[in-house]
Amino acid sequence: MRAFVITGPGRSEVVEVDPPVAGPGEVVVDVERAGVCGTDMEFLSGDMAYLASGDATYPVRIGHEWSGVVSAVGPEVDPAWLGKRVTGDTMLGCGHCARCRNGRQHLCADRYEIGIRHGWPGALAESLPVPAKALFELPDAVDPTLGALVEPGGNALRAVRAAGPRPGAPILIMGPGTIGLLAAMFARARGANVHLLGATPESLAFARELGFTDAWTRADLPAVPFDAIIDATNAQDLPAFAVDRVEPGGRVVGIGLAGEPSLVDTRRIVLKDLTVAGVLSASGGLGETIETYASGAVDPRPLVAETVGLEEAAEVLAGRRSGSAPKIHIDPRG
Numbered sequence: 001m002r003a004f005v006i007t008g009p010g011r012s013e014v015v016e017v018d019p020p021v022a023g024p025g026e027v028v029v030d031v032e033r034a035g036v037c038g039t040d041m042e043f044l045s046g047d048m049a050y051l052a053s054g055d056a057t058y059p060v061r062i063g064h065e066w067s068g069v070v071s072a073v074g075p076e077v078d079p080a081w082l083g084k085r086v087t088g089d090t091m092l093g094c095g096h097c098a099r100c101r102n103g104r105q106h107l108c109a110d111r112y113e114i115g116i117r118h119g120w121p122g123a124l125a126e127s128l129p130v131p132a133k134a135l136f137e138l139p140d141a142v143d144p145t146l147g148a149l150v151e152p153g154g155n156a157l158r159a160v161r162a163a164g165p166r167p168g169a170p171i172l173i174m175g176p177g178t179i180g181l182l183a184a185m186f187a188r189a190r191g192a193n194v195h196l197l198g199a200t201p202e203s204l205a206f207a208r209e210l211g212f213t214d215a216w217t218r219a220d221l222p223a224v225p226f227d228a229i230i231d232a233t234n235a236q237d238l239p240a241f242a243v244d245r246v247e248p249g250g251r252v253v254g255i256g257l258a259g260e261p262s263l264v265d266t267r268r269i270v271l272k273d274l275t276v277a278g279v280l281s282a283s284g285g286l287g288e289t290i291e292t293y294a295s296g297a298v299d300p301r302p303l304v305a306e307t308v309g310l311e312e313a314a315e316v317l318a319g320r321r322s323g324s325a326p327k328i329h330i331d332p333r334g
Helices: 038-045 049-053 150-163 178-189 201-209 238-245 266-271 286-295 310-317
Strands: 002-008 011-016 026-036 065-073 085-088 127-131 135-137 170-174 193-197 226-231 246-254 275-278 304-308 327-330
Touching (some): 002 310, 026 310, 135 286, 150 178, 150 226, 170 178, 170 238, 310 327
Parallel strands (some): 170 193, 226 246, 246 275, 304 327
Antiparallel strands (some): 026 065, 026 327, 085 135
16 A cells, blocks of 8 residues: 655655554554644654654654544454444553553553554555554544544643633633644634634634634733633743733643743742643543534634645645645545
């Protein structure tokens, strides 16, 4: 089968590889859609932190946002999965450590991450091996595009849960990229008064097209008493900014990662009686994300600018964009 492989910083190719075989407890999924994100771009640039830590090495087959159809099942897997439309969790814990037993497999020290960590092959390929326990069935109302937006949506949903938005209360989401806009959609669906903070006129204009009229730069951000602030950026100074701007007793949620350490005065956190949370992965948010998409309460399809084939993946990862929407999808079959 064909697969997109990153062989080193700035080097990639579409190659023929052996198709996956479903081992015990696994299925094979024929991929219909795969999204690419900043993590994937960092693998191509060589800046991904796991490359420095040794948790990932070249060559890498990326792709952790995906949807597809189960085409084969391995031993110990219910054959009823055959033909099901599915997506799945990126984080694959060992299953027997204390964290996994307590339902926190996404924090397992020995976890695989599909298309990211410890060499588990990703979804920028015609087929993908996945543990059956990581699968989520997609209802008819969730098409392949929505299915490949479940993983980023689960991240955003968990950030919104941590922020705890109250109906009518103001919440600030910093960073109108894919995760920030998804968080804005989930917060709006819960009745919050959503404000967005961005850096470029283009990103703010796109946010307004999605109905988020309260879209600001730091220069014109009004003096609103924000109940909660979600940082979905990679800006080193914005976590401290969030701590300063949130109301006393409020919540600050970090889901973005800066390239360098972000310094925050913890005295401000204590004296303002703040709750500060970090979010790693969509684990625990995938099921509710699927239900929310299926109900129509959140429809993130406008976030996808275009869908291209594997041959165009390198250009996309190098920064090519089409229009103002932040997300590009890959159809490995094209």
